[in-house]
Amino acid sequence: MPPTSNVRSTKKKFHLITPEVTRLHSEGLSQAAIARTLQVSASTVARAAEAAGLTFDRTRTAPATAASQVDAKTRRETLVNQLHEGNAAALTKIGESLAAGEFGPRDLVTLLGVGIDKLTKLSPPVDPHAEGIQAAHGLLDQFVVAIDTYQEIRAAENVG
Secondary structure, eight states: OOOOSSHHHHHHHHHHHHHHHHHHHHTTOOHHHHHHHHTSOHHHHHHHHHHTTOOOOOTTTHHHHHHHHHHHHHHHHHHHHHHHHHHHHHHHHHHHHHHTTSSOHHHHHHHHHHHHHHHHHHSOOOOTTSHHHHHHHHHHHHHHHHHHHHHHHHHHHHHO
């Protein structure tokens, strides 16, 4: 399909094809099939159908849509798990770096803040009774331990 030169021609196009969309719809063609037949985009067909008060049967695409949503959710969960693992590994590294005096608590807060921010954006809303809240508490507990370790190291350095 050749690209339209501007938005106005697209708006005009769907009005011009509405009668043809109505005819093809009555023959049982899908939105995608009508778009291919008329050599226009599916969204142009959708606008023409909407203008004519037509709807398309989604029962054939519903299982594929549901499967796609499950796949996307699984990918997000995998990524969240990887981020949790990465944050746990980072906490270990941060503890080692703190012990070696490589950086201070402000760096620790920044690193953990970024990690927690990313997890929050990727994770679905947390049910207070779900396992996710326990994982978050575990991460925060590790954070507190890392700060306590840092303070103990600094106190020992000042004594010795």
